[in-house]
Amino acid sequence: xxxxxxxxxxxxxxxxxxxxxxxxxxxxxxxxxxxxxxxxxxxxxxxxxxxxxxxxxxxxxxxxxxxxxxxxxxxxxxxxxxxxxxxxxxxxxxxxxxxxxxxxxxxxxxxxxxxxxxxxxxxxxxxxxxxxxxxxxxxxxxxxxxxxxxxxxxxxxxxxxxxxxxxxxxxxxxxxxxxxxxxxxxxxxxxxxxxxxxxxxxxxxxxxxxxxxxxxxxxxxxxxxxxxxxxxxxxxxxxxxxxxxxxxxxxxxxxxxxxxxxxxxxx
Amino acid sequence: xxxxxxxxxxxxxxxxxxxxxxxxxxxxxxxxxxxxxxxxxxxxxxxxxxxxxxxxxxxxxxxxxxxxxxxxxxxxxxxxxxxxxxxxxxxxxxxxxxxxxxxxxxxxxxxxxxxxxxxxxxxxxxxxxxxxxxxxxxxxxxxxxxxxxxxxxxxxxxxxxxxxxxxxxxxxxxxxxxxxxxxxxxxxxxxxxxxxxxxxxxxxxxxxxxxxxxxxxxxxxxxxxxxxxxxxxxxxxxxxxxxxxxxxxxxxxxxxxxxxxxxxxxxxxxxxxxxxxxxxxxxxxxxxxxxxxxxxxxxxxxxxxxxxxxxxxxxxxxxxxxxxxxxxxxxxxxxxxxxxxxxxxxxxxxxxxxxxxxxxxxxxxxxxxxxxxxxxxxxxxxxxxxxxxxxxxxxxxxxxxxxxxxxxxxxxxxxxxxxxxxxxxxxxxxxxxxxxxxxxxxxxxxxxxxxxxxxxxxxxxxxxxxxxxxxxxxxxxxxxx
Numbered sequence: 142x143x144x145x146x147x148x149x150x151x152x153x154x155x156x157x158x159x160x161x162x163x164x165x166x167x168x169x170x171x172x173x174x175x176x177x178x179x180x181x182x183x184x185x186x187x188x189x190x191x192x193x194x195x196x197x198x199x200x201x202x203x204x205x206x207x208x209x210x211x212x213x214x215x216x217x218x219x220x221x222x223x224x225x226x227x228x229x230x231x232x233x234x235x236x237x238x239x240x241x242x243x244x245x246x247x248x249x250x251x252x253x254x255x256x257x258x259x260x261x262x263x264x265x266x267x268x269x270x271x272x273x274x275x276x277x278x279x280x281x282x283x284x285x286x287x288x289x290x291x292x293x294x295x296x297x298x299x300x301x302x303x304x305x306x307x308x309x310x311x312x313x314x315x316x317x318x319x320x321x322x323x324x325x326x327x328x329x330x331x332x333x334x335x336x337x338x339x340x341x342x343x344x345x346x347x348x349x350x351x352x353x354x355x356x357x358x359x360x361x362x363x364x365x366x367x368x369x370x371x372x373x374x375x376x377x378x379x380x381x382x383x384x385x386x387x388x389x390x391x392x393x394x395x396x397x398x399x400x401x402x403x404x405x406x407x408x
Numbered sequence: 409x410x411x412x413x414x415x416x417x418x419x420x421x422x423x424x425x426x427x428x429x430x431x432x433x434x435x436x437x438x439x440x441x442x443x444x445x446x447x448x449x450x451x452x453x454x455x456x457x458x459x460x461x462x463x464x465x466x467x468x469x470x471x472x473x474x475x476x477x478x479x480x481x482x483x484x485x486x487x488x489x490x491x492x493x494x495x496x497x498x499x500x501x502x503x504x505x506x507x508x509x510x511x512x513x514x515x516x517x518x519x520x521x522x523x524x525x526x527x528x529x530x531x532x533x534x535x536x537x538x539x540x541x542x543x544x545x546x547x548x549x550x551x552x553x554x555x556x557x558x559x560x561x562x563x564x565x566x567x568x569x570x571x572x573x574x575x576x577x578x579x580x581x582x583x584x585x586x587x588x589x590x591x592x593x594x595x596x597x598x599x600x601x602x603x604x605x606x607x608x609x610x611x612x613x614x615x616x617x618x619x620x621x622x623x624x625x626x627x628x629x630x631x632x633x634x635x636x637x638x639x640x641x642x643x644x645x646x647x648x649x650x651x652x653x654x655x656x657x658x659x660x661x662x663x664x665x666x667x668x669x670x671x672x673x674x675x676x677x678x679x680x681x682x683x684x685x686x687x688x689x690x691x692x693x694x695x696x697x698x699x700x701x702x703x704x705x706x707x708x709x710x711x712x713x714x715x716x717x718x719x720x721x722x723x724x725x726x727x728x729x730x731x732x733x734x735x736x737x738x739x740x741x742x743x744x745x746x747x748x749x750x751x752x753x754x755x756x757x758x759x760x761x762x763x764x765x766x767x768x769x770x771x772x773x774x775x776x777x778x779x780x781x782x783x784x785x786x787x788x789x790x791x792x793x794x795x796x797x798x799x800x801x802x803x804x805x806x807x808x809x810x811x812x813x814x815x816x817x818x819x820x821x822x823x824x825x826x827x828x829x830x831x832x833x834x835x836x837x838x839x840x841x842x843x844x845x846x847x848x849x850x851x852x853x854x855x856x857x858x859x860x861x862x863x864x865x866x867x868x869x870x871x872x873x874x875x876x877x878x879x880x881x882x883x884x885x886x887x888x889x
Contacts, residue, residue, distance in 0.1 A: 193844050196836060221846040233841035237859030246855060247845035254846070286859065307845065 144209055146171045146311055146342045147192075153202035153367075154191045161187040163367035164203065171310070172339040176353055176378060177346050179364035180386040185346045186230060188364070189315040193227040194220055207311065221247075222254035226309030228300040230316040235287035240299065241269060243287050244306050251307060272305040276332035294325035301332035312336075312343045318352035330355030350382040435625070436493035442466060445594050448493050452563045452597075455570060465583035465593030472587045478750040479779040479811055480719050482655070482692065490657060492595045494625040536561060536600045536616040548612065557641075558603040559614055562630050565601030572603055576634055580663040580700045580727070588659040588721075589696040592628045596661065599629035604639040604670075613869055615644040620680070620691070626657040633663070635670035637703065642673040644872055651681055653689045655718060660695045668703030668730065673711070675868055676724075679879055680716035685774075687746030690718025697724035698754075701733035701762075709736040710753065711867040713876040715883040718747060723781065725754035728762035728793075735764040738864040740876070742883045743776025743808070752782035752813075757793035757823070766797040769861050771880075772808035773887035779811040786823035794824045801831040802860050804853065804887045854881045 147169040154162040161184045169175050179185050190198045192205065194217035205212045212220060235243065248268075249259040260268060273280050278298055288296050297317050304312055314333070318326055333343065333356050345358065353361070353375065361377040362369045365386065371377065436447055445466045449459040474485070536546040536559065552559050558569055565573050583593035600616040620627050635641055658680060664672050674697075683690025693716075699708035710724040726735025737753035755764035770778040778801065786793045801810035812829055834856050842852035858865070858877055865873045 193840075195840050217840060217843040218846055218848055221844050227844050229841065229844075231837075233835075233837050235838060235842070235856060235859055237862035238855055243842075243845070243855065246851065247842075247847060250846040250848070250851070303845065 143170065145169055145206075146208060147212075147344075148206040149203070150205075151203035152188075152191070152200070152205060154187060154198055154200045156187050156190070156198050160201070161367055162191065165364070165368055167362065167369060169311070169342045169344060171342055172337075173359045174337060174343045174345065174356065176358040176361045177344060177364050177369075178348070178350070178361060178378065178381060181348070183364045184367045185348075185364055186315055189227055189230075189313050189346055192220075192313055193217060193225065218250070219254075221307075221309075222251045224308075224310035226304050226307060226312045228297075228304060228312065228314040228317045230319065232288045232291075232296040232300055234289045234291075236289050238287050239284055240287050241266075241283040244269060244283075244303060247303075248307055269306055273302060275335050276301055276305045277328065277335070278302050278305075278332065293320045294322065297321060297325065297329055298332070301329055301336075305332065305336055310341055312341070313346065314343065315346045316348060317345070318347055318349065326352065327355060350378045353378045433494050433496055435491050435495075438491055438624070439488040440466075440490070440492055440595065444492055448595055448597060451493065451495070452566065454563075454566055457574060458566055458570075461578070461583065462594050462596075465590050466595075468584045469587065469590035469594055472584075472590055474587050475721075478721050479777070479781070479813075480721065480748040480750050482719055482748075485655075485657060485692070487591075489624070491625040492628070493597055495597075536614075537619070552610070552612075555608055555611070556605040557608060557610055558601065560601055562596070562599040562601050562632070565632070569601070569603065572634065573601065573632065576632060576663070576665055578663075580665060580698045581661050581696050586696060588694040589661050592630060592659050592661045592696070595626075596628045596630040599631045599660070600633075600645075601631070602633040602641060602643065604635045604641045606636040607638045608636075609639065610641040613642050613644055615646070617646050620656060620658070624654065624656070626659065628658075629660045631660070631662040632665075633672055633674070634665045635667065635672050637668045637670060639667075640671040640673075642675070642869065644675040644677070644869060646677045646679070646875075651684075651689065655683075655690055655692055656681075657692045658694070658717075660697075662695070662697040662724075664697075664699030664708055666699065666701050666703060666706035666708050666730075666733075669705045670703060671707045671709075672699060673709045674699070674724070675872060676710075676712040676714070677868075677872060677876055677879065678712065678714045678716055678720070681718075682716045682745065682747050682883070683718040685745045687718065690747075691716065693717035693720045693722060695720075695722040697722065698727065699725070699735070700727045701730050701735060701759075703730040703733070704759075705732045706730050707734040707736075709734075709738070709867070711738040711864065712740070712751075713864070713868070713879065714739070714741040714749060714751060715879045717749075720747075720749040720751050722751045723753055725756070726764060727756045727758065728764065728790075729758045730762075731759045732761045732763075733759055734762070736867075737764075737766045737768070737782075738867045739768045740771070740861045740864045740880070741769070741778055741780075742771045742880060743773070743778045744883055744885075744887055745774040745776065747774075747776045748779075749777070750779040750781055752780045754783040755785070755795060757784075757786040757790040757795070759790060761792040762790055763793070764795045766795070766799070767863050768797075768799045769864055770799070770801045770810055771804070771857060771860070771884070772801065772810050773804035773884055775807050777809045777811070779813065781813045781815075783815040783817065784825055785817040786820050786825065788819045790820050791822050793820065793822075795826065797825075797827045799827075799829045800860070801829075802857065803831065803833045804884065850881075850885075853884060853887065857884060 145168045149167040152162050152165040200213055245265045282299055357375055361373055363371040445462050546560055581589050584590055604610050666672050680691035701708050708726050714720055728735050735755050741749045741751050743749050768780050770780055772778040780799045784795045799812050839852050
């Protein structure tokens with residue numbers, strides 16, 4: 142068998158002083174889409190931040206190999222250049238910098254890293270238009286300053302557009318579905334589906350099942366208290382929707398809490 | 409736009425213009441006296457009225473005190489230890505053609521990316537090249553003179569266009585205006601003169617490139633630009649200096665005059681040597697710049713990108729006399745390491761329905777201290793005057809400072825004045841976001857900074873906007889990571 146694209150073993154990490162991940166093990170192969178679900182505070186976002194190399198998170202044990210290499214030893218920009226993409230839960234505004242200029246700079250940084258020639262402005266425009274079409278997004282977003290004055294839905298769509306343009310091998314989508322109305326959710330889901338490829342893996346971090354109605358995962362994992370407590374096929378998401386996270390934490394029987402499609406779930 | 413690659417290449421460089429050239433120089437003895445003032449005037453072959461004008465300024469200067477109100481700190485300046493006149497040989501009146509220019513001087517400008525040879529001239533830009541105290545070459549002179557435009561060194565203007573110089577010199581910045589303006593008026597050595605006659609739009613950018621080369625000299629250039637009725641011109645100045653351990657004084661005066669319906673756009677890319685990381689050496693940039701919108705519907709626009717100098721003290725201002733006249737000030741000021749800047753503008757509304765806009769972007773990094781100081785005055789007769797000011801500060805790191813001193817003086821109740829200000833820090837979340845997309849920390853900072861300055865860069869002529877971006881990258885080198 143082919144080695145996994147991402148292999149996490151017994152990962153332990155803290156955010157600030159607080160231990161959050163307590164021995165997480167996960168293996169993701171190229172072509173697969175994994176969903177990681179879990180209640181608030183279970184460590185979902187910390188996992189995303191650790192994999193992307195955000196300051197403020199600290200790995201205290203375990204390993205994460207990406208394409209067989211120690212992912213955790215790389216600087217954030219080197220992880221990105223090696224093909225790791227994080228769709229942010231809260232995309233950041235960069236006033237005065239147009240999306241298209243920023244993306245060209247980013248793509249060329251990645252291409253240089255790969256030893257490929259840089260794209261000039263004309264070639265880049267062709268590329269970016271083609272990618273925007275693929276994820277069915279308007280080019281209007283491209284000329285605006287990065288996320289500045291964007292609605293919540295536009296910010297999330299912009300993350301998918303960036304993913305399409307930068308062509309990563311491993312995408313981690315951190316609650317990309319949160320705060321979206323149903324129309325926006327469908328646009329984002331269609332974009333994600335359009336980018337599924339045999340050589341690309343995706344990890345969808347989500348609180349709710351509803352995204353998974355549109356993006357059908359190969360595997361679903363439940364994260365609780367810093368560990369994956371259950372893994373299964375796509376049907377696991379439905380089970381969670383029916384029973385809530387409560388039964389997993391062992392502090393109540395099924396149906397005790399609100400469903401995972403509800404507005405707020407505590408673990 | 410500059411690609412991040414060029415920015416990166418530049419970001420890893422140190423001050424790239426720090427070389428000095430081995431040019432044969434003729435210098436005056438150290439120190440300042442009436443004798444020195446006369447010597448400078450004599451070297452330039454000036455008429456008596458000019459010599460007298462200088463001497464009057466000198467005598468007044470002796471009665472003045474160096475201003476200390478600016479938010480900058482530096483040790484005492486010994487005015488007797490400065491060389492007030494240095495000229496590359498051949499001396500005095502300046503060469504008549506490029507063939508007479510010292511090849512070392514031409515080489516120096518080539519190295520600076522400013523080719524003066526006719527065959528390689530910057531397309532569409534006429535350049536006056538000033539080294540130390542004299543102008544060494546002015547390009548495109550003939551083409552411009554066919555349209556009646558005078559563009560030449562100040563020395564030449566005094567000799568060839570004495571009536572014009574005499575009519576306007578000191579009418580915007582009087583010789584006794586302030587300590588440094590008085591000093592300049594006494595010892596100014598060269599600079600550029602530009603006159604655009606009635607109804608003529610200057611077809612190309614005019615540019616002066618100032619270069620300090622000699623050690624221990626001060627540079628005191630003087631620029632005078634006059635646009636008659638309906639005329640317009642866009643003018644750009646650039647400045648560099650070699651790395652030297654000792655501070656060097658640069659005290660320039662710029663006067664702009666716009667008559668009815670005339671426009672002047674004055675852009676500066678100031679990149680004097682800023683000193684080293686510990687604050688040793690660097691230029692003291694103490695400059696008086698002022699424009700008078702004398703005519704109706706006239707417009708004067710200042711755009712400055714200030715990245716160099718150890719200390720900057722500079723307030724390009726507009727006196728809005730003519731009805732409906734417009735004054736604009738767009739500024740980017742960067743301080744890194746131990747640099748200090750106290751810069752801003754004055755907008756003096758005198759005429760009816762005059763308008764002014766102030767956009768100031770201050771960037772502080774390292775241990776730099778950046779001060780915006782601005783005055784908006786709406787005088788009693790300035791019915792319907794309006795001002796909009798926006799002053800934004802961006803901080804990089806924990807050890808720098810940003811300060812804002814906006815002064816408002818509204819004497820006419822119909823005046824409208826708006827002021828917006830912000831201070832922000834480059835955030836970890838912004839940096840992380842950009843790095844997660846593959847940008848190095850340095851490129852990420854440059855991108856954020858360029859976005860921050862965009863409103864001002866838009867005002868620069870295209871090719872200089874690119875230059876300005878590169879400069880910013882060099883100036884902020886080492887500010888993160």
